[in-house]
Amino acid sequence: MGAEIFVPLGAFAMVAAIVVLPFYFKSKERREMQTTIRAAIDKGQPLPPEVIETLTKSVKLPPSSLRDLRTGVIWLAVGIGVAMATYFGDFIHGGDDFDGFGIASIPAVIGVAYIVLSFFNPNKEPRV
Incomplete structure (x- = not known):
């Protein structure tokens, strides 16, 4: 070995x-x-x-609309960050394949799903 x-x-x-x-x-x-x-x-x-x-x-508390919205925004930001890193990394180094966009779409779609769930969540917290 x-x-x-x-x-x-x-x-x-x-x-x-x-x-x-x-x-x-x-x-x-x-x-x-x-x-x-x-x-x-x-x-x-x-x-x-x-x-x-x-x-x-x-x-663990039941999920609330505010918690879902915050989680969704964080996941969406991670997806956008990965997409930007892919775009600018390939742009600077002269590549044009942008392979990381497929990977960036995974957290972005999870974030969008959490944001959509925040509107349909029955456990509404009062907005402050």
Whole structure:
């Protein structure tokens, strides 16, 4: 097994580590927090409101129209940024293939879908 196999394996291991390790550490943190809270409850300690607020803050809220609109604008901006980088990169270097426009269309279409969903979302938040 030569060195030429380690580079691709290292790339895949890095991607796997970037994806898997945050989930692992988050679940480990939750387990430790639950153990601490159980020990406090078993000893008869009252839970401060800050702890309860911290525990409930991580609960995922249902999607709202404002959140969908913000997410859509961010995805649309990413798509436009990739398209501009492709256009200007090929323009500066004299190329005329613009291959990155296909890749740029993926986040742009996701952004447009989120923006459209923001208008049809039944969970309307009051506009401030």
